[in-house]
Amino acid sequence: MVPNRLQPFSSVYNQTEEGLALGLVQSIWSPTTHSLQVFSEKHFMSKDSRQGGLRKLLDLADELRALRKKIQDPALKNEAVQRLRRRSREKLRHLASELGAFRFRGSLGLVLKKLDPEHFLLLATLLRRYLRSVSPYVEGRALLSAVFETSFELLKGLELLQPESVLRREELVLVDQAEEGTEDSLLEARFRLADAVVEAFLEELGLRSSPKRVARKGYSNHREYLLDLKVLHNLFLTRSQRIFSTDSWWRVRGAAGDRANLALNRRIRAAENRIETRLSKTPGAADFPTQQFFLEFGLGKEEVLVVLHLLFLEFLEGNPYADVVQLIQLISGSEEAILRNRELFLPHSTLRKSGILEVEEMLDGRELTGEAHLADWVIDRMLGTGIRFMPIDADEQLNFHLYLKDLKSSNFLKDL
Known part of the structure; x- marks a missing residue:
């Protein structure tokens, strides 16, 4: 380049x-x-x-x-x-x-x-x-x-x-x-x-001096970080549209359409490196609400992309829902990756177990037929704009169940 x-x-x-x-x-x-x-x-x-x-x-x-x-x-x-x-x-x-x-x-x-x-x-x-x-x-x-x-x-x-x-x-x-x-x-x-x-x-011709490499600076605020994440997300979205377009989907494997993404993959890697470099130069990066969210739940790159896509989709189009199959395509760089990335949307996945992602299946047990959306509390947590009710974990559910079991109707108000 x-x-x-x-x-x-x-x-x-x-x-x-x-x-x-x-x-x-x-x-x-x-x-x-x-x-x-x-x-x-x-x-x-x-x-x-x-x-x-x-x-x-x-x-x-x-x-x-x-x-x-x-x-x-x-x-x-x-x-x-x-x-x-x-x-x-x-x-x-x-x-x-x-x-x-x-x-x-x-x-x-x-x-x-x-x-x-x-x-x-x-x-x-x-x-x-x-x-x-x-x-x-x-x-x-x-x-x-x-x-x-x-x-x-x-x-x-x-x-x-x-x-x-x-x-x-x-x-x-x-x-x-x-x-x-x-x-x-x-x-x-x-x-x-x-x-x-x-x-x-x-x-x-002497009309420009040799350009000097501009040193990357850290993020001055959370908004700048989100804008860089949006650029990265859009690159992945463009790649998925190229690979899985209706015109290219039925081509013989190994056609030119598969090779067309080499330059785009380099741009994706460059964008990822740019974000990592700027984060490393940002003293308070760990305090950014979005970064805190990613670290707290231990989200990987593919899981982060899914969350970002649903976040931007709701903010830019007012639509909180996305087809699961489109989300899988977003995070897949090849047709082979489709099968592997399906795991991210199964009930035992990090996104589903943590309550971040909710999937509404059209056919029971068939995740690929459903639509996905973020839980109500996720957007506020990521943007740091407010606090909604967090999902109740298993220990809290058990404690509450035992509490209800011990309640006696005659002493209900007293026990409360």
């Missing part, structure tokens, strides 16, 4: 509307490098020594894109097409040579270190779109057509957009659609350049 994502390049235009209109840049400058250069000349000192090499690379990418657009003209004769293809191959070899010889100064070198010329062409195409359009997204079919010429090359080029490709795996290129899977869906999906890659290009 490219580290230290900074402020998106598009937001710079919003901050400098009086000094530079984005529409003016789009209407006057067509090559990608000129769009970057306008920003430099208007707002920064000229740094030709740093811009020359990158400009040559991006200009070559623009020339290749223009050649391939001409090749697609159906009116061209075969001789003209062959001539253009020869020029295109020469340009591609030139680009490969320049990429191999160029020494990047900033984090762009880390981005491009393991990439081929085709990867660079794809990034350059997305960069051009990022700079020249309100929407930074490009459809997969149009993106590949700008990089490849023949049908075979287009088909093979789908590898660049697969979830396990270096561009997707390292989150250099982001997909707009949640649906992943077949090659057809990749052609229809929309892709954009990650903001961090744009920042790396700007850094190479």
